[in-house]
Amino acid sequence: MKESSPLRIGMPLPRLGRLAWLATNTVVLASLLAGCATPPPPAPVRYSATVVLLDNDDGTTGKVHVSGSGGMTVLDRSHEATFIGSPTGTTFDLNDGQLQKDFGPALAASPIPPTHFLMYFDFGSTKLTAESRALLPKILDEVGKRPAPDVSVIGHTDTVGDDPVNEALGLSRAKLVADMLAAGRKIEPSKIALESHGKRNLLVPTPDKTVEPRNRRVEVTVR
Amino acid sequence: MAMPTENTRTDGPPIERASRWILAAAVTMAIASMAMPATAETAPQDEVIGYVKTAVPDAEVVAAMNTSNTATTVKAVPGTPVRRGNSLRTGPAGSMGVTFKDNTIISIGPDTEVSVDDYLYEPSKGDLKLGASIGKGTMQYVSGVIAKLKPEAVAIKTPTGTIGVRGTKFVVKVEPTP
Numbered sequence: 001m002k003e004s005s006p007l008r009i010g011m012p013l014p015r016l017g018r019l020a021w022l023a024t025n026t027v028v029l030a031s032l033l034a035g036c037a038t039p040p041p042p043a044p045v046r047y048s049a050t051v052v053l054l055d056n057d058d059g060t061t062g063k064v065h066v067s068g069s070g071g072m073t074v075l076d077r078s079h080e081a082t083f084i085g086s087p088t089g090t091t092f093d094l095n096d097g098q099l100q101k102d103f104g105p106a107l108a109a110s111p112i113p114p115t116h117f118l119m120y121f122d123f124g125s126t127k128l129t130a131e132s133r134a135l136l137p138k139i140l141d142e143v144g145k146r147p148a149p150d151v152s153v154i155g156h157t158d159t160v161g162d163d164p165v166n167e168a169l170g171l172s173r174a175k176l177v178a179d180m181l182a183a184g185r186k187i188e189p190s191k192i193a194l195e196s197h198g199k200r201n202l203l204v205p206t207p208d209k210t211v212e213p214r215n216r217r218v219e220v221t222v223r
Numbered sequence: 224m225a226m227p228t229e230n231t232r233t234d235g236p237p238i239e240r241a242s243r244w245i246l247a248a249a250v251t252m253a254i255a256s257m258a259m260p261a262t263a264e265t266a267p268q269d270e271v272i273g274y275v276k277t278a279v280p281d282a283e284v285v286a287a288m289n290t291s292n293t294a295t296t297v298k299a300v301p302g303t304p305v306r307r308g309n310s311l312r313t314g315p316a317g318s319m320g321v322t323f324k325d326n327t328i329i330s331i332g333p334d335t336e337v338s339v340d341d342y343l344y345e346p347s348k349g350d351l352k353l354g355a356s357i358g359k360g361t362m363q364y365v366s367g368v369i370a371k372l373k374p375e376a377v378a379i380k381t382p383t384g385t386i387g388v389r390g391t392k393f394v395v396k397v398e399p400t401p
Contacts, residue, residue, distance in 0.1 A: 046400045047359070047382040054363075054392045062366070062391025068384025075393070084384035103394045106332035106361040109318035111276030113365070114326045148301035150274050152324070191274075191302075193324075200347060223274070223322045 049084040051075065052094050052103075057113060115142045117220040118203075119177060120213060124160070124169070126176045140184040142222040150191040150223050153178045158215040159199045159208045170196030177218045272342045273323035275303040277330070281314030287338075310338040313360065327353060327367030335360020340380075344369060356380040357397050365392045 051066050053075040063076045068085030075082060081094045100107070117139050119132035143149045155174030157166040174194045182189045204214045275284065282299040287308040297303060299311070299319050311319060313335045320330035325344045331337055341354030351373040355364075357380070370377045370388045379386040381397050 047397050048400045049357075049381040049383045049395060049397045051386055051393055051395045054394060056392050057365075063389035064391055064393050065387035065389065066384060067387065084381055084386070099394070102396055103332065103361050103363065105279075105318040106330050106335075106363045106394060109277050109279070109320040109330040109332065110363055110365065111320040111322050111328055111330070113328065114322060146276065148274060148276055150322075197347065221326065223276070223326065 050081055050102075051084060052079060052081040052099065054078060111223075112146055114221050114223045117222075119218045119220065121173055121216045121218070123158075123211065123213075123216065126169070126172045128176070136180055136184075139181065139220055139222065140186055143181065143184065143186045146222070149187050150193070151178075151181060151187060152193045152195070152219075152221045152223070153181070154195045154197055154201075154219045156197050156201060156203070156215060156217050156219070157199050158212040159202070159206055159210050161199075163198060166198035167196050170198045173216075173218050177220060181220075269306055271304040272307055272339070272344070273305040273321045273327075274301075275299045275305065275319055276301055276322050277318070277320035278303070279316065279318045282317040282319040283312050285310040285312055305339065307339060307342045310336060312336050323353075323367060325351075325353075325368040327369060328363075328365040329355065330363045332361035335362060337362055343376075346372060349373075351376045353377045354380070357395060358382065359397050359399070361394065361396045363392070363394045364388070366390050 051064060053061065053064055055061050055078045061076065061078045063074060066073045066075065066082055066084055070086050070090070071088035073082045073086070073088055073091060075091060077093075079093050079095070079099065080091050082091045094102075117135055119135060120129045121127060121132075122129065143151065153174045155170035155172070155177075157169050157173075159166075161169070171194070174196055178189075178192045178194050181187060181192060199215070202212075202215050203217060204212050206212045206215065275282075278299040278301060280298070283296050284299050284303055284305055286295040286297075286306065287310070296312075305311070305321050305323075311321065311329070311331055313319060313331055313333055315333050317335075318330070318332050320328065322328050323342070323344075329337065329339075336358040337360070338356050338358070339354075340356055341352050343350045343352040345351070346368065351369045353369045353376065355378075362379075364379060366377070366388055370390050374389050375387070377388040379388070379395065381395060383397075386393070386395060
């Protein structure tokens with residue numbers, strides 16, 4: 001804290017009541033705390049910010065809405081860029097060379113994208129179908145490719161049976177798959193997150209009390 | 224502000240001191256929390272919302288102020304947990320990549336600071352939110368389930384404005400102007 005601080009930590013104590021002292025002390029402490037959380041930049045620094053839209057991994061291109069003092073600008077073409085705060089609609093294209101020059105390390109640091117698997121079960125049971133059992137080595141390969149994997153395992157059921165039964169069945173299915181993954185010894189069990197959605201999150205929408213093999217599943221996401 | 228009353232005084236000086244201390248601490252925390260960025264009230268602050276997946280030193284994960292009034296900084300390595308309110312920080316040669324629970328990916332280049340101010344991922348309850356701020360440096364964002372289900376719940380702040388996401392991948396660079 002600089003000498004110009006208006007808080008004057010060294011103010012003689014006797015002139016203040018104990019209550020006032022406590023309050024002052026508290027404010028000083030609080031402002032110190034707040035100051036630690038986000039060190040204020042030297043006052044006159046101004047920033048410029050550039051946003052560049054990129055292709056998604058599946059080849060499609062999304063959209064971003066950029067809002068600043070100049071209004072709102074929409075980017076919807078690959079490599080289209082804008083300075084945040086520039087007048088609405090002011091965009092330019094950034095070529096690959098410049099993109100790599102400016103963003104190379106951030107792009108290179110991007111983790112392996114998450115991979116998803118669906119495993120299916122026999123009716124009312126925790127018995128995996130033969131096809132789904134055969135997926136296990138592929139899932140373990142994906143786990144093994146990652147230096148620090150974490151996995152989410154979500155169990156689901158079809159709409160036959162009541163809620164408590166399906167919640168429990170979904171969890172049993174998830175647990176079975178989680179145990180199989182843990183047995184592969186490529187991931188710490190603490191990095192496997194288990195959940196049951198019972199019949200609340202159908203892959204194929206059906207009425208209640210409907211047999212639907214595609215809803216009896218476990219979703220595995222390897223991150 | 225309520226000071227100890229006659230009733231508490233009869234309990235004797237040590238308790239009076241203790242209750243004053245507690246009062247001071249409570250007021251301090253209340254003021255400090257007002258000064259800190261707003262976070263979701265429904266979810267605990269220390270919940271793990273993602274993990275560091277790639278890291279090149281210097282890279283660190285900085286926890287916001289906790290109740291013992293200390294900010295904790297941990298070196299980022301693959302596997303380091305990221306919690307709501309944490310900041311991702313890199314030095315001149317550093318970089319890191321984080322994958323969040325909803326499959327959102329944020330990766331940053333050197334001399335960068337990004338804080339994850341808001342994160343809610345409870346799809347079954349419809350509670351979805353992602354708010355991050357980049358103070359300086361370079362960042363790539365790849366959208367996950369939150370942006371897919373509720374695009375308006377995602378906002379990336381910069382010192383000069385805000386980026387709203389409509390299911391997509393983009394990069395952003397923040398630098399001081401001369």
